[in-house]
Amino acid sequence: MSEGLKTITELYRSKFVEKTPKSAELYRMNINLTPYGVHSNWRIFDPHPIFMSRGKGSRIWDVDGNEYIDFNMAFGALAIGHANPILVERIRERIENGTVFGFETEYSVKLADHLTKRFGFDMVRFSSTGLEATQLAIRLARAATNRPKILKFEGCYHGSHDSLLVGVKPDPLHAGHPRRPRSVPAGLGIPQDIADQVIIAPFNDIEAVENIMRIHGNEIAGIILEPIPMNMGIVLPKKGFLEGLRKLADEYNSLLIFDEVKTSGKFYRGAQDYFGVKPDILVVAKSLGGGYPFSAVLSRKEIMELIGPRKVAHGGTFNSNPLSVYAAYVVTTEILTESNLAYAQKLSSDLARGYRDVIEDTRIEAHVVDIATSGVVFFTREEINNWRDFVYKVNWGRWYAWILGMLVNGIIPQALGIDEQWTVSIQHTKEDIQRAIEVFDKVIREIKGKETVPVKVEEAI
Ligand code: PMP
Numbered sequence: 001m002s003e004g005l006k007t008i009t010e011l012y013r014s015k016f017v018e019k020t021p022k023s024a025e026l027y028r029m030n031i032n033l034t035p036y037g038v039h040s041n042w043r044i045f046d047p048h049p050i051f052m053s054r055g056k057g058s059r060i061w062d063v064d065g066n067e068y069i070d071f072n073m074a075f076g077a078l079a080i081g082h083a084n085p086i087l088v089e090r091i092r093e094r095i096e097n098g099t100v101f102g103f104e105t106e107y108s109v110k111l112a113d114h115l116t117k118r119f120g121f122d123m124v125r126f127s128s129t130g131l132e133a134t135q136l137a138i139r140l141a142r143a144a145t146n147r148p149k150i151l152k153f154e155g156c157y158h159g160s161h162d163s164l165l166v167g168v169k170p171d172p173l174h175a176g177h178p179r180r181p182r183s184v185p186a187g188l189g190i191p192q193d194i195a196d197q198v199i200i201a202p203f204n205d206i207e208a209v210e211n212i213m214r215i216h217g218n219e220i221a222g223i224i225l226e227p228i229p230m231n232m233g234i235v236l237p238k239k240g241f242l243e244g245l246r247k248l249a250d251e252y253n254s255l256l257i258f259d260e261v262k263t264s265g266k267f268y269r270g271a272q273d274y275f276g277v278k279p280d281i282l283v284v285a286k287s288l289g290g291g292y293p294f295s296a297v298l299s300r301k302e303i304m305e306l307i308g309p310r311k312v313a314h315g316g317t318f319n320s321n322p323l324s325v326y327a328a329y330v331v332t333t334e335i336l337t338e339s340n341l342a343y344a345q346k347l348s349s350d351l352a353r354g355y356r357d358v359i360e361d362t363r364i365e366a367h368v369v370d371i372a373t374s375g376v377v378f379f380t381r382e383e384i385n386n387w388r389d390f391v392y393k394v395n396w397g398r399w400y401a402w403i404l405g406m407l408v409n410g411i412i413p414q415a416l417g418i419d420e421q422w423t424v425s426i427q428h429t430k431e432d433i434q435r436a437i438e439v440f441d442k443v444i445r446e447i448k449g450k451e452t453v454p455v456k457v458e459e460a461i
Helices: 008-019 021-030 085-095 106-119 130-145 206-219 241-251 270-275 322-335 338-362 387-393 396-408 430-447
Strands: 052-056 059-062 067-070 123-127 149-153 198-201 220-225 255-260 281-284 295-299 367-371 374-378
Touching (some): 008 021, 008 396, 106 123, 106 270, 106 295, 106 322, 123 130, 130 149, 130 220, 130 281, 198 206, 206 220, 220 241, 241 255, 255 270, 270 281, 338 367, 338 374, 338 430, 396 430
Parallel strands (some): 149 198, 149 220, 220 255, 255 281
Antiparallel strands (some): 052 059, 281 295, 367 374
């Protein structure tokens, strides 16, 4: 190791800084213009965020000209890969005919027809972001049940709006008992009164949820969750957990809401279909828009028909705009097909297998969790079943060194947040996977047994 650089983290950091001078310069300018130099808190990165210039297929290039194989894919919003040639061609034709009308178009009908059939619901409403869609979903649940409270799981994220910015990534020291967590607002500016409308439960602990429902069930309008939490790496639901929630929702006449903002682009009919558990309200987004802002709420007729003037409010200038709707139609009917998704799922499981082999060979304390087109490397041998496990059981210092090591070797191994995972797109190739595994092998061998700079997850997010 070079002199003066005590840890492998510092060595990688200095290489990162060496390779990204233009990003550093833009960051220095931007930090005076916008907090932390980024327009979404999830993009904050130490020592500085990378500024990108273009993407094509599985690759992305930064402003310094560095090429990366991209497994971030815009926080999982690009299952179709960068600048997908089919979509580029079709959007080029579309864009010349206007981008926003404030009227519906023929394609909004076609898309609604496709999505309701694909996901198995009667009706749908479109909006632009995951945030807007989860907001509508809980409003619908409250309207349908005439109850005030929502049950949500600690560590799950449903977008940046007050109503669900509760128990998102709390510091466990202030978040109450693990089986009966407190309703901690996610940061400043969210009144405790709003947070108190959200009851927090631990993921994967059906008994704890039963106990909470016994006390609060009659005031809970909806139970919202990511069926596979992907805002704490990847947490797989234990066998029977989703079925248990379905039963509890029925027992207490609460609505079950699946936030499939991420997973709707990873399974053809969503995780609901994969697990065979049907929610009352389904939220889909991200990859379905192929890089254009698109989200949707689906449910049965009697719930959706609560939307309307003097009933459930739902409006938006950019809702169902012709660009996003056309993109989503082309993506869902021609590009994100069942067979293309199966191809990306296969590549993702090859990547997971390759990483697992390296972990076994090097005996580094880590394990891989993967499902569909995504996966995550947890630097621990212990299982991660919920938020408290996530905070306490993983060696986050190692994780951070690993991320830097992969980056300086031309791989963006996952979205760069501590809580994220990788996404394999339908434009990745076998060679991309092979290359990522080779770099993983190199980096893991460099990290193994070396000192890393410690990272406290509750301070890093
Ligand atoms: N729900 C989930 C599960 C998400 O992962 C996200 C974003 N990562 C959102 C909702 C919010 O989506 P958006 O950023 O489009 O508002």
